[in-house]
Amino acid sequence: MATDDLRRSFLRPRASGLAHNRDFRLLWIGESVSKFGTAIATLVMPLVAVGILNSSTFVVTVLSxxxxxxWFVIGLPAGAWVDRLPKRPLMITCGWVSAGLLATVPIAAWLGVLTSVxxxxxxxxxxxxxxxxxxxxQSYLPMVVERQHSAEANAKLQGSESVAQLAGPSVGGLLAQVVGAVLGVLADALSYVVSAVCLMRMRTVEPEIKPPAGRTSLRGEIAVGLRFVGRDPYMRALTIYGGAANLFAGAFEAIVVVYLVRDVGVSAGxxxxxxxxxxxxxxxxxLITTRLARWLGSARAILVCELAGMPFALLIPLTDAGFGLTFFVVGGLIVNAAIVxxxxxxxxxxxxxxxxxxxxRVTAATRVVSYGALPFGALIAGALGTWLGLTTTMWITCGALALCGLILFASPVRGAKEFPVAPAGEPDESRQETILSPRRPT
Known part of the structure; x- marks a missing residue:
């Protein structure tokens, strides 16, 4: 059965070959360091704008x-370009380019020519x-990790990202206070260097990219990816859900700090x-993803998290000073766990x-929807917060987050215990060789 392979991804985590997979270790280290640097930059870049350049609030918002x-401009064509190109060389190039771009910020600051533009x-x-x-x-990871270990690999990478998001801003604040915010930007640049070097040391050889039969345009290739997402019932449901959830998550993130400071009365620290x-x-x-999926099944685990976990978001608007902060902590802890x-x-x-x-192309299409929803959510929250007030807007936002799981409940996910690993009617053996047995140097 096709679903057996995905189920084995969760049933045998202790027999995983990830501990002995040199290339995955390199990818994991590089991505973890890069995510940590990015988390530092999310704090220090606005501090550079405000503290050094005295930029306006509007400029800081534009910077974010x-x-x-x-994603709005090149998200869809980027997916088609990626499917045409070798993945690892492209990722290495992206790492060096990002490092170079970020390094221009401290250099310009030290030369006295840094501007908001x-x-x-x-x-x-x-x-x-x-x-x-x-x-x-997203396309390269399945070449490095055998399919039965994909869930564990994603859990490790997501765990590292969560740790980075937790510790990065604190480290960024410390760097800004001790050595200055521009050195925090330099730390992000160096993190991309580490990522690029790790990728350069990997040995996995990508399967040969076969050009599509006949001559196809970029627009035609993009359309193929969009049709796959739009016609497949599982991909369509997950994409719609991702867009809706990120719309309201973006709204929440846009007002949560102002809500805590102004309506609840919490200090900035x-x-x-x-x-x-x-x-x-x-x-x-x-940490619990593989165990939860092993216990409930991969599809059912998502549904349970959304229907049982996300309603805890309704505790957050109950937040008050003193002991009432417990509502925010409990609601935030459970919601964040369910999201991951x-x-x-x-x-x-x-x-x-x-x-x-x-x-x-499929990754790009889904992320254009999910990432593209974030700024719209922020704009909606800003308008509602001005019109209705922050607490009322927080109730609307958290209530909507709690209901987003109904999108999955109304889809084929509701009737599935395990996710399939291939669309209905498509033979799975043809792709198994590509994912399970990537060519390696002899």
């Missing part, structure tokens, strides 16, 4: 939005490079502690389910 803007341009260009890297990375504590939920989610479990299982499903020749 610039990281996601490239410079920061925004660097954010846009690094965001563009990240689109290409992200699509290539305590806000950082509260958000860091709830981030532990993401680490817990990464769903993200790991969703990524593992996509990597095993999509034909390798389409994976770049």
């Amino acid at each position: 939005a610039a990281l996601w803007m490239p 410079h920061l925004v341009v660097v954010a846009i260009l690094t965001g563009t490079v990240n689109v290409l890297f992200s699509a290539a990375y 305590a806000v950082g502690v509260l958000i860091a504590v709830t981030g532990v939920g993401g680490i817990v989610g990464a 479990v769903s993200s790991v299982l969703g990524a593992s499903f996509r990597q095993t389910y999509c034909p390798p020749s389409l994976l770049g």
